[in-house]
Amino acid sequence: MKTKQLIIYALLAYFFYKIFISKEGFALSTVIIPLADLQSGKVTLDPTKQYYRGIRNTSSTITPQINGGKGCTEYPDVVFKPVPATDAVCRTWSYPDLQDNMYNFDTTAYPGSYHQKIIGLPTTGWVANTIPSAGGSVAQRLFQGRMQCLTTDGTNCLWRPTLSQAQNDAILANTGPAPGTFVIGGPQWTTIPADSDTSDNAKAFRAIRDNASLTNTQLSI
Numbered sequence: 001m002k003t004k005q006l007i008i009y010a011l012l013a014y015f016f017y018k019i020f021i022s023k024e025g026f027a028l029s030t031v032i033i034p035l036a037d038l039q040s041g042k043v044t045l046d047p048t049k050q051y052y053r054g055i056r057n058t059s060s061t062i063t064p065q066i067n068g069g070k071g072c073t074e075y076p077d078v079v080f081k082p083v084p085a086t087d088a089v090c091r092t093w094s095y096p097d098l099q100d101n102m103y104n105f106d107t108t109a110y111p112g113s114y115h116q117k118i119i120g121l122p123t124t125g126w127v128a129n130t131i132p133s134a135g136g137s138v139a140q141r142l143f144q145g146r147m148q149c150l151t152t153d154g155t156n157c158l159w160r161p162t163l164s165q166a167q168n169d170a171i172l173a174n175t176g177p178a179p180g181t182f183v184i185g186g187p188q189w190t191t192i193p194a195d196s197d198t199s200d201n202a203k204a205f206r207a208i209r210d211n212a213s214l215t216n217t218q219l220s221i
Contacts, residue, residue: 035078047168048175050083104154106190117221121145124212126173128166129204134159137166139173140204142212143188145219147205151186158186192216 032054037043045051056079061072121144130137136159139150149157150169160166173182193202195216209219 031082033080034076035080036076038080045080048171051080052083054079054081104187108190114221118144121219122212122214124208124214126150126170127208127211128163128170129207130163130166131200131204133200136160137163139166139170140208142205142208142214142219145221146189146192147201147208148188149186151183154183154186156187158182192219 033043033045033051038045056075056077058075059072060075065071122142123144124142126139126141128137128139138157138159141148150173152158158169160169169182189201189205193199193205195206209215
């Protein structure tokens with residue numbers, strides 16, 4: 001009986017070794033992504049995450065082949081490794097800590113009934129638009145029914161030279177919480193542009209509105 005148990009244990013140990021420990025040739029860590037896998041479409045890099053690029057500094061060849069002998073399979077020249085997840089460094093605060101200079105206040109005052117209506121208006125996701133008249137691209141959204149741009153200083157829109165860069169900003173802002181370099185509450189329109197308005201900003205507004213299946217009636221006060 002003991003002999004049979006020893007045989008079973010030995011077989012289980014062998015299978016465990018072959019499946020989980022033994023590896024043929026060389027193998028990269030599961031978190032390292034070879035360039036060849038990216039080029040072949042086997043894997044992709046997550047646009048919302050950051051990666052380190054690695055350049056090979058070691059050869060798999062210990063002794064080179066001689067007289068036409070078989071050579072070694074070389075390590076990949078380029079690999080990528082995800083940056084480890086790291087928690088944000090935050091300020092601890094309570095509501096008494098809020099200060100006027102942390103916000104951009106409207107220069108026109110409205111009654112509470114107006115603000116109650118604004119609060120109920122829809123907010124869309126961030127999308128990227130190219131504004132030819134401004135010479136750049138920017139991530140924008142409808143915030144409480146009015147167009148708003150992404151910013152890093154709370155005052156100026158975060159303009160990018162290419163649409164793809166602005167699209168990446170939109171992706172990062174939509175995944176939330178946004179990176180600390182983004183201050184979501186950027187400049188915001190106070191009105192809805194008429195459909196007859198042909199300006200670049202008005203076109204961008206309508207593109208966001210239509211993409212969210214909204215109408216001016218739904219956004220009006």
